[in-house]
Amino acid sequence: MDAAQRHDDVIRIGALEIRAADGLVLAGGRALTLSVREFGLLVALARSGGGIVRREDLYERVWGGELRSGDRSIDVYIHKLRVKLEEALTDWRFIHTHVGFGYRFAPESSHPFHNAATNR
Amino acid sequence: MDAAQRHDDVIRIGALEIRAADGLVLAGGRALTLSVREFGLLVALARSGGGIVRREDLYERVWGGELRSGDRSIDVYIHKLRVKLEEALTDWRFIHTHVGFGYRFAPESSHPFHNAATNR
DNA sequence: ACAGGTCTTTCACGACCTGTTCACGGCCGA
């Protein structure tokens, strides 16, 4: 049960390892320090299989309830997450903005070269 | 049976050796003097495989029963454990706080360098 | 039973962390 649950709840994306059950995120083996919102946002994004997640959906999954118009919480926490991911894994970008659509989570090298090999 | 149990109950993490069955903790070969609560807390943390342990779970495992809201016992004993571990093994930090999640047990050098090699 | 010490719990205060909101500015399409 322990092994099975652990297996289900561990997400690996690039050099990221997310243990959803433990509230733990490892970046290159080192533990990240995330707040509850940051962690929830990361999990919601990472679970979306590289697709675009609409802001309304993100809000419902992480915050719960409906996203009120004018609420910028998501933007703020996307920013905080980006900062922490970037300082942990320099020259990798994970969160990509699709204006008018939402956010997409996928590892992409800051170096334009050799992306195809490492991305998926 | 003796050998098997001994094998199960000896935990080594960094320079720490915890003999759960004996109630003994060695730090760099030297024995620590821990109280019952301190020892229980240390064992509960050390057995969690580097994951984050929620305060509710810690309380149940060490104290038994439910953690009442407002009970600060855990905080106090985390502090006492930290003090004893630190005075035994200077420049190593074992207990890490994850605000809103709980505590994580893992050896990390106070020196930011050369961690990756020793952490796991 | 008594005295002294240790262990545990509780309290109080302050520092730090979090989540939310505001404000300003850049970018881009209509």
Next chain:
DNA sequence: TCGGCCGTGAACAGGTCGTGAAAGACCTGT
């Protein structure tokens, strides 16, 4: 150029945690 959308820094209130000390509970030898 205007307005919508987003990035980003900062301020604010409330919550969480670290820490020293006081107050009980417990244990041990005499």
